[in-house]
Amino acid sequence: MIPELGHIALILALCMALVQSIIPLVGAHKGIASWVAVAKPAAQANLLFMVIAYGCLTYSFLVHDFSVSYVAHNSNTALPTLYLISGVWGAHEGSLLFWALTLSLWTGAVTVFSRSVPDVMVARVVGVMGLVTVGFLLFMLLTSNPFERLINVPAEGRELNPLLQDPGLAIHPPMLYMGYVGFSVAFAFAIAAMLGGRLDAAWARWSRPWTNVAWVFLTLGIALGSWWAYYELGWGGWWFWDPVENASFMPWIVGTALMHSLAVTEKRGAFKAWTVLLAIFAFSLSLLGTFLVRSGVLTSVHAFATDPSRGVFILIFLGTVIGGSLLLYSWRAAQIKSTVKFDIVSRETGLLLNNVILVVTACSVLLGTLYPLILDALGAGKISVGPPYFNSVFVPLTVPLAFLVGIGALMRWKQDDGQKLFKRLIPHFVISVALGLIAPAVFAPTYSLGAALGVGLATWIILTSTQWLLDRNTAGRGLLQTIRNTPRGGWGMLFGHAGIAIFIIGVSLTSIYSVEKDVRLEPGQDYELGGYVFHFQGVENFRGPNYVGAKGTINISKDGEHVVTVSPEKRNYSTGMPMTEAGIDAGLTRDLFVALGEPLGDDGAWAVRLYHKPFVRWIWLGCIFMSLGGLLAASDRRYFKLARKTRLAENESTVGAA
Amino acid sequence: MKARHKRLGFVVAGLVGLGLATWLVVNALDNNLSYFFSPTEVKQNKAPAEHIFRLGGLVEAGSLERGKELTIRFNVTDNAYRIPVAYTGILPDLFAEGQGVIAQGKMGTNGVFIASEVLAKHDENYMPPEVADALEQSHNAATGAN
């Protein structure tokens, strides 16, 4: 009964989505106020039905209703409650339901938090988001119904993929989806602005906080995924340039460009057409990511089960949404006349460069991801593009960007004095170069120019960002007052950029100074790596709730002093799926990482993988800083204030026009 | 006149940047692609002698041999031909005899493929499409010969 209720709720949600999209869009076009007013209640009703549908599926999981095919395939009675709840989004059908729910949540949020935006605009935004919802709900109801019943009810459900039985991964997809889908708001604002024919600074101001929040979710989602891969896959890597990872990274890059470009459009009214295009791109890449993951066109270690008919549906959907918006763009963008002028040395140029670099980077990642597909389609053979491609393209592209981070923020809008800026930044530059060159020589085991570059860039960003804050300290105010007077947007930028600096330190030092060794160890044997002695005590067998495991004990010491004991595990789940649980000792300046390979012979010897990874935590720490920055910027008070003013003006003008 | 020069400057800088980026991408693609070959194709000398490539097929049952240290030897087969593979390190969790595998590496001088990386399929329902394709082709060849 409950699953049928969920199914009906989904169908009702689809009906509501149709109402939510068609009536307000037509109403806004023809200027019928009562139709425009339908937008908010319809979107909220859609959200209600989505919550009911989602609740029904969760309920089916919690009561182990194995007559529901999806529940039977993704859970069993032995599973802890946490994984019953996360099992809901653990596989294809459920994750789509979650996608759609997220979309409804964002739409609901728009109806609640956009009181300061004119009603006609909100109606268009809600309408566009409704159209996307219609597509997703149709997809679900036609090809991937999560409430499908089995005729023969199995007594016990199937194991959830043990890789997914992990708290980190339980919350990784929701975060990622919130980010992906969040870009639909920026997208909807852009489309709505084009539909309304008013591509001015106002739409940029409205969509900025939404873009920031979506970006924060995406950042956290990607960071969680990377952290999960690091400790769960047992390979010690934190990023694999896997197509599925790239699918989440490309929208992130373009989203980052969008945040910066929105700033220019809001403050200076420049780059209008470009910003709209970026908003379309960011969401398109989110959709493309879904397509790549769900249709199975790409081989990936992460791929869920594939189904061609689903692929065809998503491709048509993708073509309609993106093709339609690009068509609208080609028509509307041509009408925009940009009269804003700026000098070569100005913040606009800095942000333009930022955008160009980010978009080129996103394109190169896209190319690397799709290249195997394109060659195969042309019949030119089967290839794979490995991580070295991405690394050798990504690093040279982003190093200049990191350098620009420092200067961009310090440049003035419209026009700045290049020479003056140059002179002012000489000390910062000298300190950064010096610190970069010296640090590896003093602290690192071997000298590396890469490490020098990393440390130098990070220092440069920190110094110039600090300079930005000091520059605000004018007219003899105290530092404390300056800090108080700096708007949240400014703090957001500082935190975001500091996050980049921390991230650079983490990435460069980890990739250069990590030491990895696969060794054969007998009980009682020692191995030295990165200054640490790993003492292998042996492996014991044990039984877990739904697996049998082997647990190793390794004592790690440095200079004769005991540091830590880690217990890596090797598990064999009842499905026959083996899993490696690494033993990790986390630290701010280094991680020690031990993973069990396999038993070798009968004398208790094992193949063991040992890692010493300096500064690897800084990678995720940097992401947390960036996310904080995004949140601070999104919560800046002036959006709400300015928006209210605009609304007043807007209402007056509509009254005047009527 | 001045505005025009400025615009020209932007365009030239943009083109130069774009050219550099393209060069970077093309260069990196050129050096870091690895083509996929089946054991049959390797036997037919279609695989490059000096360049890294990916060898895919099934791990032949009964062929897995462990050395004293961490070196492992096994045969990769597409049921038409087999290629011996040597790999030093820890095998992925899902590596097993009779299962699909992709090994990345170079041909050694003695006809042994020296793998630097071994990838096993990710779950029981999933076979890497390249492997499926290679098996299909060797099947083609086998039935074509009949």
Place this chain on the structure above:
Amino acid sequence: MKARFLIPLVIFLVLVVFLAIGLTRDPRDVPSVLINKEAPVISLPSLYDESQIVSSETMKGRVWLVNVWGTWCPECWREHDFLMYLKNEGVPIVGIDWRDDSDDAKKMLAQQGNPFIAVGIDPESKAVMDWGVYGAPETFLIDKKGFIRWKHTGGLNAELWRNELKPLMAQLEAE
């Protein structure tokens, strides 16, 4: 309309073409070379009594299905209901239980019904290799002369049965 604003659209359309070609290249949808060729001989120990041999010889002169499955394969679960339906329609199906635990397999058939007239076990992928199977489930249709006439990768369903399998089987019965 200025042409340069159409550039993104054009690039996107090219991309769509490639993605569409990529879809048609779906690795799970590879036509078998074995179609209209003589079916490889099956000779496997029976699931219920390993001293008994399940052989394709006994099926000579009949139109029948070979279904490759395993209890580890979720798609086979999904398909199982439909195989039971086919059994009730009187379609003879020989099962090949691939790389499976025999006890698990017996348990599943006991609980959910046994759609097969005989089940052979193939723990070492012997028969499965001969048949060029990619994964489970996979189903082959064999005619009276022992030729493979049709193959499907993935789970069977009512639509396939209605549109492809049933008409083809009727035609083969008449041959």
